[in-house]
Amino acid sequence: MAQQKQLSPSMFIGVEGPEIISFGSGQPDLPPPKQVYEILPDYTSFKYGLIQGQVNLRQALARQYPASSPENFVITNGASEALDLSLRTISDVGGKKVLLGRPYYYSYPHMVRFAGMEPVYTDLVEGRIDFDDLDRKIRGCRAVIINSPSNPTGRVEDVKTLKKIEKLCADLNIYILSDEVYKDLMYVRENYLLSGPHVITINSFSKTFAMCGFRVGYLWSLDQDFVDKVIAMKTHTSMNTNILGQEMAFEATKVPKRFVQDQLKIWEQRRDMIYEGLVGLGLELWKPEGAFYVLPKIPEPKRFVLDMFKKHKVITYIGDWFGAPKRVRFSYALDSERIELGLKRVRKYIDSR
Amino acid sequence: MAQQKQLSPSMFIGVEGPEIISFGSGQPDLPPPKQVYEILPDYTSFKYGLIQGQVNLRQALARQYPASSPENFVITNGASEALDLSLRTISDVGGKKVLLGRPYYYSYPHMVRFAGMEPVYTDLVEGRIDFDDLDRKIRGCRAVIINSPSNPTGRVEDVKTLKKIEKLCADLNIYILSDEVYKDLMYVRENYLLSGPHVITINSFSKTFAMCGFRVGYLWSLDQDFVDKVIAMKTHTSMNTNILGQEMAFEATKVPKRFVQDQLKIWEQRRDMIYEGLVGLGLELWKPEGAFYVLPKIPEPKRFVLDMFKKHKVITYIGDWFGAPKRVRFSYALDSERIELGLKRVRKYIDSR
Numbered sequence: 068m069a070q071q072k073q074l075s076p077s078m079f080i081g082v083e084g085p086e087i088i089s090f091g092s093g094q095p096d097l098p099p100p101k102q103v104y105e106i107l108p109d110y111t112s113f114k115y116g117l118i119q120g121q122v123n124l125r126q127a128l129a130r131q132y133p134a135s136s137p138e139n140f141v142i143t144n145g146a147s148e149a150l151d152l153s154l155r156t157i158s159d160v161g162g163k164k165v166l167l168g169r170p171y172y173y174s175y176p177h178m179v180r181f182a183g184m185e186p187v188y189t190d191l192v193e194g195r196i197d198f199d200d201l202d203r204k205i206r207g208c209r210a211v212i213i214n215s216p217s218n219p220t221g222r223v224e225d226v227k228t229l230k231k232i233e234k235l236c237a238d239l240n241i242y243i244l245s246d247e248v249y250k251d252l253m254y255v256r257e258n259y260l261l262s263g264p265h266v267i268t269i270n271s272f273s274k275t276f277a278m279c280g281f282r283v284g285y286l287w288s289l290d291q292d293f294v295d296k297v298i299a300m301k302t303h304t305s306m307n308t309n310i311l312g313q314e315m316a317f318e319a320t321k322v323p324k325r326f327v328q329d330q331l332k333i334w335e336q337r338r339d340m341i342y343e344g345l346v347g348l349g350l351e352l353w354k355p356e357g358a359f360y361v362l363p364k365i366p367e368p369k370r371f372v373l374d375m376f377k378k379h380k381v382i383t384y385i386g387d388w389f390g391a392p393k394r395v396r397f398s399y400a401l402d403s404e405r406i407e408l409g410l411k412r413v414r415k416y417i418d419s420r
Numbered sequence: 421m422a423q424q425k426q427l428s429p430s431m432f433i434g435v436e437g438p439e440i441i442s443f444g445s446g447q448p449d450l451p452p453p454k455q456v457y458e459i460l461p462d463y464t465s466f467k468y469g470l471i472q473g474q475v476n477l478r479q480a481l482a483r484q485y486p487a488s489s490p491e492n493f494v495i496t497n498g499a500s501e502a503l504d505l506s507l508r509t510i511s512d513v514g515g516k517k518v519l520l521g522r523p524y525y526y527s528y529p530h531m532v533r534f535a536g537m538e539p540v541y542t543d544l545v546e547g548r549i550d551f552d553d554l555d556r557k558i559r560g561c562r563a564v565i566i567n568s569p570s571n572p573t574g575r576v577e578d579v580k581t582l583k584k585i586e587k588l589c590a591d592l593n594i595y596i597l598s599d600e601v602y603k604d605l606m607y608v609r610e611n612y613l614l615s616g617p618h619v620i621t622i623n624s625f626s627k628t629f630a631m632c633g634f635r636v637g638y639l640w641s642l643d644q645d646f647v648d649k650v651i652a653m654k655t656h657t658s659m660n661t662n663i664l665g666q667e668m669a670f671e672a673t674k675v676p677k678r679f680v681q682d683q684l685k686i687w688e689q690r691r692d693m694i695y696e697g698l699v700g701l702g703l704e705l706w707k708p709e710g711a712f713y714v715l716p717k718i719p720e721p722k723r724f725v726l727d728m729f730k731k732h733k734v735i736t737y738i739g740d741w742f743g744a745p746k747r748v749r750f751s752y753a754l755d756s757e758r759i760e761l762g763l764k765r766v767r768k769y770i771d772s773r
Contacts, residue, residue, distance in 0.1 A: 092468065099466050107460035113452050115445070115632045144497050144658040151657040155534065174656040181508065181653060183536055279468045280663035300534060303527040304504040305497040309662040310633035 074369060076173075079382050088409040090397035091382035093218060093360065095277035097330055100322040103278065103315040110314070116307035119298050120285065124313050127320035132268075132287055133260070139287055141297050142308045142316075146248045146271040146284035147174065150212075152304070153244055153267050153286060154182035156296045157210050166204055166211040168196055170362065170391035172218045172246070184209070188390070194222035194353040194362070198231050205235065210242035213261065216249040216357025219389040219396040221338075223356040226259045237263045244269060248284075251275040251327050253357035254335050265290050274358075275327060276319040283308060283316040334359055334399075337406060341399045344410040348417055362386065365395045371416070379412040427722060429526075432735050441762035443750035444735035446571060446713065448630035450683055453675040456631065456668040463667070469660035472651050473638065477666050480673035485621075485640055486613070492640055494650050495661045495669075499601045499624040499637035500527065503565075505657070506597055506620050506639060507535035509649045510563050519557055519564040521549055523715065523744035525571045525599070537562070541743070547575035547706040547715070551584050558588065563595035566614065569602040569710025572742040572749040574691075576709040579612045590616045595646075597622060601637075604628040604680050606710035607688050618643050627711075628680060629672040636661060636669040687712055687752075690759060694752045697763040701770055715739065718748045724769070732765040 079091050119125070120142025129135040143149040154165065165179045169188040176186045187208060189201045194217070205211055213232065215224040236243050242265045250258040252274060260268065271284030288294050338355050345352055345363050352363035365371045368385055372395060375381040386394030399406055432444050472478070473495025482488040496502040507518065518532045522541040529539045542550065542557045547570070558564055566585065568577040589596050595618045603611040605627060613621065624637030641647050691708050698705055698716050705716035718724045721738055725748060728734040739747030752759055 094468055098464075104463065107463055110457065110460055111451075113630055113633050115447055144501075144662075147656065148497075148658045159534075177653075177656040181512075181657060277466055280466050280660065282659065282662050300530075303500065303530040304534060305501045305658070306635065307633065309497075309635050309665050311664060312662050 074372065074385055076384065076388065079376070082382065087380050087382065088405055088412065089382040089401065090399065090409060091384055092400070093398050094279040094400060095274060095330075095359075096400050096402065097277055097333065099277045100319060100326050102322055103276070103318045106314055106318055107311075110311060112310055114310075116310040116313065118302045118307055120308060121310065121313045121317065124317045124320070127317060128285065128287070131320075134289065135287065138291065139289055139294060141286050141294060141301065142313055143284045143286065143301070144305060144308055145273060145279075145282040146246065146269050148282075148305065148308075149269045149271075149284045149286040150174075150244065150246065151178055151182070152297045152300055153242075153269070154178055154184065154210075156293060156300060157242055158182040158184050159296070161209070164208045166201065166208045168201075168212075168214070168217070170194075170217075170219055170386065170389040170394070171212075172214055173388040175212055176390075191220065191222075194220035196224055196228050196232070198228050201232065202235060205239070205241060208241060210244055211236065212244045212246060214246040216253055218249065218358050219360045219362050219384075219386075219391065220353060221355025221358050221360045221362065222353055223253055223255050226256075229259055229261055233261055233263045233266070236265065240265065242267060248274050249358040252331060252334055252359065254331075254338060255356040262289075265293070267293065272316045272319055276316075276322070278312075278316065278319065281309070281312040281315060283312045337399045337403055340403055340406050341397060341410070344406070345397075345413075348410070348414055359398055359400045361397045361399065362389070362391060362394045363397070364393050368393065368395050371395055375413070375416055379416055381409050381412050427725065427738055429737065429741065432729070432737075435735065440733050440735065441758050441765065442735040442754065443752065443762060444737055445753070446751050447632045447753060448627065448683075448712075449753050449755065450630055450686065452630045453672060453679050455675055456629070456671045459667055459671055463664060465663055467663075469663040469666065471655045471660055473661060474663065474666045474670065477670045477673070480670060481638065481640070484673075487642070488640065491644065492642060492647060494639050494647060494654065495666055496637045496639065496654070497658060497661055498626060498635040499599060499622050500531075501635075501658065501661075502622045502624075502637045502639040503527075503597065503599065504531055504535070505650045505653055506595075506622070507531055507537065507563070509646065509653060510595055511535040511537050512649070514562070517561045519554065519561045521565075521567070521570070523547075523570075523572055523739065523742040523747070524565075525567055526741040528565055529743075544573065544575075547573035549577055549581050549585070551581050554585065555588060558592065558594060561594060563597055564589065565597045565599060567599040569606055571602065571711050572713045572715050572737075572739075572744065573706060574708025574711050574713045574715065575706055576606060576608055579609075582612055582614055586614055586616045586619070589618065593618065595620060601627050602711040605684060605687055605712065607684075607691060608709040615642075618646070620646065625669045625672055629669075629675070631665075631669065631672065634662070634665040634668055636665045690752045690756055693756055693759050694750060694763070697759070698750075698766075701763070701767055712751055712753045714750045714752065715742070715744060715747045716750070717746050721746065721748050724748055728766070728769055732769055734762050734765050
């Protein structure tokens with residue numbers, strides 16, 4: 068049997084099969100709109116693209132963001148690179164601390180450190196930001212990362228809280244990196260787009276259009292000086308984002324809104340199923356308001372994750388990776404039959420304890 | 421008229437047209453092998469790929485490198501990301517100086533600084549490494565970047581020199597980052613693959629297969645600990661490289677060698693044409709032995725680059741960007757008729773002075 072110290076996300080990579088139920092990976096199982104593939108048969112380009120990203124794609128995005136021009140965008144290798152470049156750019160202009168809500172997306176602390184800075188944490192209350200605690204912890208930070216809807220909590224921040232954060236950061240001259248990759252997967256309200264003098268919005272085509280593997284993300288900011296610095300850095304660190312991926316993303320921008328609305332209905336049904344299922348098993352958890360994760364409290368979470376995998380062929384992620392040591396993350400990006408089957412196996416585990 | 425201080429590569433980006441002769445951009449004008457497009461019509465994948473890169477592609481690469489397994493490779497967003505991740509990984513394990521030959525590829529000093537380190541220079545003699553100078557300058561460095569064939573000099577290092585560098589770096593425990601993206605575009609000998617305990621080889625599909633826009637590069641190393649650290653970093657900073665680009669690159673690995681050999685003949689003809697043309701104009705330059713650049717000495721190089729662009733519609737790059745202040749870089753990645761036309765315009769400029 069695996070040692071507890073070996074528990075890491077890599078142990079689940081490539082683990083697949085009809086008998087495995089994976090609540091692990093955070094990616095849509097539903098396919099992208101068929102339109103993104105329709106350009107492939109006639110595609111012939113091969114040369115370098117613009118570092119900032121292709122003009123057609125940035126024009127389409129500019130129509131989705133208020134008071135924007137294509138100049139305000141940089142197309143990146145997924146939201147990951149957008150965030151990495153943003154943090155490296157911020158680090159370059161000084162300041163060595165970045166505030167994160169905890170639980171956090173597991174890459175955030177690593178990215179902050181790779182950019183030469185240190186993460187500072189504000190503990191979420193009921194999965195949401197406690198503004199007073201944020202207000203205290205943010206002093207001396209160069210930036211704060213906001214992630215609403217959140218991976219791993221599934222929670223959506225109150226608009227009131229977001230507005231207070233906007234004002235505070237504008238007053239203190241602190242960057243807001245708003246990771247909104249789940250903005251189209253929200254069950255409780257429309258997305259609230261943060262704004263302010265130093266707001267950097269990060270998004271991607273991965274979750275909304277199920278295009279994870281193509282790695283097309285972007286950042287948007289009205290802080291043009293910041294955008295230009297990101298482009299200058301990307302010129303040397305990775306050059307243009309894959310030109311064909313960008314054309315596929317451009318096709319996605321033309322897909323009728325119904326595509327996203329129809330998928331959202333499916334996500335909401337799954338959300339209800341897993342939330343009610345886990346509540347029915349007596350577990351304590353926050354009701355997800357967006358994204359596709361639940362983060363229940365589980366006694367002896369390491370044992371749970373290992374036993375569920377080894378004995379019950381169910382993949383879940385230990386809360387430790389997300390700064391939530393008493394919890395376990397379930398992604399519900401799988402069809403309802405498999406969610407049900409997975410829940411039965413969790414019941415079996417619980418009943419056997 | 422543009423101010424001299426405005427002279428930057430970005431002024432030429434997107435400048436195209438039948439009347440423009442561009443000796444600027446360093447990318448093949450000849451198209452990729454047709455096989456890379458043949459998989460597109462039936463392509464349907466969309467999920468995350470392995471961070472390290474797709475298994476079929478790494479298996480194909482492992483057959484090209486001695487004593488290798490697929491584990492020794494990481495597929496990256498072009499050679500740029502391979503180099504960026506390598507430098508960041510090296511920086512993380514300590515050491516703050518990186519040795520570069522000068523003239524250098526213009527991104528190197530930026531990349532070294534973005535990774536939190538400082539570049540140190542050894543001046544090339546006749547476009548090649550002066551081992552004795554390198555031996556002095558490398559003391560206290562954490563790594564050296566070798567780029568043979570070189571952009572911008574077009575020179576290929578002597579195998580004897582490379583072997584002495586291998587031994588020196590092994591003795592001093594210094595990383596060699598060997599940027600071999602032009603290894604298949606060499607006119608004087610076969611490529612010599614550097615080896616040693618801490619050699620990281622960087623390559624890509626951009627130059628050999630004219631796939632610049634698709635951004636598929638890779639690094640190879642038998643230092644498995646280093647490879648694992650790069651993967652751990654890429655997990656957070658950009659995740660997998662575009663899955664479709666990787667499949668296209670895999671198709672390129674199956675293309676018969678004749679594709680590259682036939683292209684090499686064309687490059688060599690162009691090399692002869694531009695080298696003899698510029699010598700015929702009385703310019704002093706090194707004979708290119710690989711890649712597709714010449715770097716002649718030009719009096720008043722800023723004036724040359726600006727006048728050639730504004731008055732003669734010819735794009736060239738100022739040597740300053742490459743650490744060669746008395747020179748100008750010409751890329752000869754354009755067809756022979758346009759090379760000839762461009763040379764006539766250079767003659768007109770020289771005659772008018």
